[in-house]
Amino acid sequence: MTKAGKTVLIVDDEAPIREMIAVALEMAGYECIEAASAQEAHSHIVDHKPDMVLLDWMLPGTSGVEFARRLKRDDLTAEMPIIMLTAKGEEDNKVQGLEAGADDYITKPFSPRELVARLKAVLRRATPQGIEEPIEVSGLMLDPVCHRVTSNSKPVEIGPTEYRLLQFFMTHQERAYSRAQLLDQVWGGNVYVEERTVDVHIRRLRKALGEAHEHLIQTVRGTGYRFSTKAS
Amino acid sequence: MTKAGKTVLIVDDEAPIREMIAVALEMAGYECIEAASAQEAHSHIVDHKPDMVLLDWMLPGTSGVEFARRLKRDDLTAEMPIIMLTAKGEEDNKVQGLEAGADDYITKPFSPRELVARLKAVLRRATPQGIEEPIEVSGLMLDPVCHRVTSNSKPVEIGPTEYRLLQFFMTHQERAYSRAQLLDQVWGGNVYVEERTVDVHIRRLRKALGEAHEHLIQTVRGTGYRFSTKAS
DNA sequence: CATAGTCGTCACGCAAGTGTCACATTCCTG
DNA sequence: CAGGAATGTGACACTTGCGTGACGACTATG
Numbered sequence: 018m019t020k021a022g023k024t025v026l027i028v029d030d031e032a033p034i035r036e037m038i039a040v041a042l043e044m045a046g047y048e049c050i051e052a053a054s055a056q057e058a059h060s061h062i063v064d065h066k067p068d069m070v071l072l073d074w075m076l077p078g079t080s081g082v083e084f085a086r087r088l089k090r091d092d093l094t095a096e097m098p099i100i101m102l103t104a105k106g107e108e109d110n111k112v113q114g115l116e117a118g119a120d121d122y123i124t125k126p127f128s129p130r131e132l133v134a135r136l137k138a139v140l141r142r143a144t145p146q147g148i149e150e151p152i153e154v155s156g157l158m159l160d161p162v163c164h165r166v167t168s169n170s171k172p173v174e175i176g177p178t179e180y181r182l183l184q185f186f187m188t189h190q191e192r193a194y195s196r197a198q199l200l201d202q203v204w205g206g207n208v209y210v211e212e213r214t215v216d217v218h219i220r221r222l223r224k225a226l227g228e229a230h231e232h233l234i235q236t237v238r239g240t241g242y243r244f245s246t247k248a249s
Numbered sequence: 250m251t252k253a254g255k256t257v258l259i260v261d262d263e264a265p266i267r268e269m270i271a272v273a274l275e276m277a278g279y280e281c282i283e284a285a286s287a288q289e290a291h292s293h294i295v296d297h298k299p300d301m302v303l304l305d306w307m308l309p310g311t312s313g314v315e316f317a318r319r320l321k322r323d324d325l326t327a328e329m330p331i332i333m334l335t336a337k338g339e340e341d342n343k344v345q346g347l348e349a350g351a352d353d354y355i356t357k358p359f360s361p362r363e364l365v366a367r368l369k370a371v372l373r374r375a376t377p378q379g380i381e382e383p384i385e386v387s388g389l390m391l392d393p394v395c396h397r398v399t400s401n402s403k404p405v406e407i408g409p410t411e412y413r414l415l416q417f418f419m420t421h422q423e424r425a426y427s428r429a430q431l432l433d434q435v436w437g438g439n440v441y442v443e444e445r446t447v448d449v450h451i452r453r454l455r456k457a458l459g460e461a462h463e464h465l466i467q468t469v470r471g472t473g474y475r476f477s478t479k480a481s
Numbered sequence: 482c483a484t485a486g487t488c489g490t491c492a493c494g495c496a497a498g499t500g501t502c503a504c505a506t507t508c509c510t511g
Numbered sequence: 512c513a514g515g516a517a518t519g520t521g522a523c524a525c526t527t528g529c530g531t532g533a534c535g536a537c538t539a540t541g
Binding site: 482483484485486487488489490491492493494495496497498499500501502503504505506507508509510511 | 512513514515516517518519520521522523524525526527528529530531532533534535536537538539540541
């Protein structure tokens, strides 16, 4: 896999909770750094440049909200996504937290699955650079900004799922993916659908691309599919 | 089925529930072992080395959580994925269970479909496919990531079995293998096929490789075959 | 409430892949 | 140089995997 696991900074004053979260995230393939306070968190941010921050609402000294505000004010860290952790029953804090600049919030207790899912979602949303640029392959163009696909300058009508599928393929060319991997990457891990469903969407995508480009999506028999410009 | 099914250990004190789960999993192609208690589970783990554990929250004697903790503490079993089964409405258990090291949770009642799907997901994550580098031998290249074979940069069309055969040969060069060994390594152990079948696939592989590279697969008369760059 | 669009699932059929056989060919041995 | 054993080779029936159209559930939209 080309993407080295993203780094997540966990800020919480309770060590067991930090540990618990760290274990869950590491199992999902993330790197974890832990911090018990805002000060500690800040120095870690400078040192390790994490890709995002998991921030507990309650912190000794500087509170989580305040810390989030500070991060968002600083240009260096303004782009860094933040997920806030709040205890149950402090629902009202949601508004305050989001106002402070948090990208999402999770109320304890939460399942590891939920945590990882939302973390993934936030990270996906918060990686604008690179994905913004249109991708073009032999006359087939996908423009993420306009959310539009054109085949030889003619618009291609596809549903959201086919769009994500195509985007994934175009950003991961030449490599063969199993149906399970595609479900993970395109459908998003925590959703449960039949593997053969992938086939149907491949079919729809090929149909939409038309004769001009359907050959770019190749069947790897017994394995899965592949997006490639080279002939199979 | 050619693919060796993973083995799942089901730990639950209620026999009907175990049975139900086992049926669902076996239909999905998994091997099942059942245990009614932590003790029984432990001996099964030692004996059968299952690929993962389905663990009921409530167990007589040693509870499920406790058992999970024990498994995670032992180096031998720390890597083994655990899915916890919890009764409905005990959401708080999630946190406790995660602390114990469970990889996922399923709350009863659940559909077989969901069970299988999540099980698959957990197993997938727990089996990180190593970084596979392309192998190249005098113009013949096999790229496991792209699942593609090229002979002097020209694509080679081969079926799944020939692909596995070639991959095995290229990762085990210069050594002679008997037909029985090849059946074990490439076909996967417990399948019964005629030894002469290997000959046929060797033939198909040679044909696919073409004159440029068919000589790499050498016949060792009275023994089997060998993949070698040196002339025989 | 009606309509259109999308999604996941299923059932059917075709085509690729697989294992086995029969026969041809090669190789070794006496 | 015969004869048998081991391997090469083409053909065949059977199995498996994938393409494909259809359908019901769901959602958003007017």
